[in-house]
Amino acid sequence: MDLIGNFGRGMFLNINYETWKINKYFLLQSISTPGFNEEAIKRANELFEELDGHWNSLKKSQSCNDNWIEMDFLQWITRFMVDNISIVVTGEKGCSMAAYYNTFNSDKSESSLFDDSKSYNSDKFTQAVMIYIRGLMFLNIVHPFLRRYVPYFKKKTNVLLENGGYIIKTLNNMIERRKFEFANTPQKLKSKHDLLSILITANNDAKSNMTESLTDDDIRALLFDVFLAGSDTSSNTLCYIIYYICRNPHVKQKMFDEIDSVFPDNSSNTLCITAEHLAKLKYCEAIIKETSRMMPVVPVSKRVASAKCEVAGYTWPAKTVFHLNYACIHMNEKYWANSTIFDPDRFYLQNDLGEFNDDLNNSDNNNKKSIHDKDKYSLVIFGGGIRLCPGRKLAMTSMLSFMALMFKKYDVKLVDIGAPLKVHTGFLTNCLELRIKIKPRKPSL
Numbered sequence: 001m002d003l004i005g006n007f008g009r010g011m012f013l014n015i016n017y018e019t020w021k022i023n024k025y026f027l028l029q030s031i032s033t034p035g036f037n038e039e040a041i042k043r044a045n046e047l048f049e050e051l052d053g054h055w056n057s058l059k060k061s062q063s064c065n066d067n068w069i070e071m072d073f074l075q076w077i078t079r080f081m082v083d084n085i086s087i088v089v090t091g092e093k094g095c096s097m098a099a100y101y102n103t104f105n106s107d108k109s110e111s112s113l114f115d116d117s118k119s120y121n122s123d124k125f126t127q128a129v130m131i132y133i134r135g136l137m138f139l140n141i142v143h144p145f146l147r148r149y150v151p152y153f154k155k156k157t158n159v160l161l162e163n164g165g166y167i168i169k170t171l172n173n174m175i176e177r178r179k180f181e182f183a184n185t186p187q188k189l190k191s192k193h194d195l196l197s198i199l200i201t202a203n204n205d206a207k208s209n210m211t212e213s214l215t216d217d218d219i220r221a222l223l224f225d226v227f228l229a230g231s232d233t234s235s236n237t238l239c240y241i242i243y244y245i246c247r248n249p250h251v252k253q254k255m256f257d258e259i260d261s262v263f264p265d266n267s268s269n270t271l272c273i274t275a276e277h278l279a280k281l282k283y284c285e286a287i288i289k290e291t292s293r294m295m296p297v298v299p300v301s302k303r304v305a306s307a308k309c310e311v312a313g314y315t316w317p318a319k320t321v322f323h324l325n326y327a328c329i330h331m332n333e334k335y336w337a338n339s340t341i342f343d344p345d346r347f348y349l350q351n352d353l354g355e356f357n358d359d360l361n362n363s364d365n366n367n368k369k370s371i372h373d374k375d376k377y378s379l380v381i382f383g384g385g386i387r388l389c390p391g392r393k394l395a396m397t398s399m400l401s402f403m404a405l406m407f408k409k410y411d412v413k414l415v416d417i418g419a420p421l422k423v424h425t426g427f428l429t430n431c432l433e434l435r436i437k438i439k440p441r442k443p444s445l
């Protein structure tokens, strides 16, 4: 079951409270540094430039008479977020967008670029992560006897083991290379702001101060957690955002107005987004929250009672498993009037002091000050309690950056405005396809 030796390590698959706490401390410290946040925004800018370049090349090859480019947005945003998480986690440039662009290219000779076993191949690695997730379900359902002795299941199990081995090897190589760099040029590494470099630096500091530190296996598990949790969640949310704003043109217009006011037109073709810009995009933030309320990518979660407890007036024994239905909480009319209506304005209110609701950026959820006079657990996009998502700030930064970059430049419409969203709900609610058309909003941009 433990394909990559992660149980008891990292955060996601860790039920050992003591090691989970240390891992959480290191992860939160690392991703809360200003350098990390700035790096994430800088990388989003660079990656959008790359994406835009691919779209422009496609446009040339697509003989579009009306200037609209048609695409399955899901495919592009998935690769964008994979390359994004790759570079902020490892500092190594991914090649998922380039590999996908290459599938449109009739000259396949370039494909060899993406199959060099020595270099880190983000596309191959992410596919391995997906196989891993599906594998967890398989291992959960199929009895060990069948896996060991029935050829069909045994073969599948071996594929999963091989896949797990590839993940471990890729991450171990990365950690080794970075530690080698650290040993040779420590100053250079201290100036790097990717998660791996920050973790190694913080860990070395902890070792020299003789405080709690991480093993290489812990570091590997943390990197894996961020790959696992950090890209699909954001890319699916962005698909749902596009779906809802296209079906609500007044929301789309209000969003364009906000983006144009934060980024007034200039002669330059490319935007350069900063953290100060993102802090002003309060309506875009409201769109993210309202979309996630209507269509949370993590629809359910679980908690296990560590001791006998009382919930909803009943007494439950220790080890009771509680299924938390986040999607249902978001539709509860007790907290959300007209809950089936898409209305970002519910999150775009100001309090008496003129402050906007900022609850998703608040790192201390327990002291969350919400301008909505509601139960703080009525909005659980990022979960709640001690297992609250540690990556919510990074997620908001990546999604807001993408929205600003994309919608400053492009208008968007759905190919079939009447078609329902195509989704599949398993561990996540995944978008299966999102056919859209995009066109530059201004000819000069």
Ligand code: HEM
Pocket (backbone or CB within 6 Å): 011, 012, 013, 031, 225, 226, 229, 230, 231, 233, 234, 237, 297, 298, 301, 302, 380, 381, 382, 383, 384, 385, 386, 387, 388, 389, 390, 391, 392, 394, 395
């Ligand atoms: C739109 C984006 C995201 C959404 C909607 C999301 C949502 C969630 C939710 C609902 C949970 C479970 C919390 C619970 O059980 O109550 C979770 C856990 C987690 N998330 Fe996120 N997440 C997102 C992005 C990220 C990113 C970018 C990272 C990268 C650091 C991340 C890292 C994690 C980790 C490591 C956990 C496990 C925490 C633990 O088990 O203690 N997530 N996330």
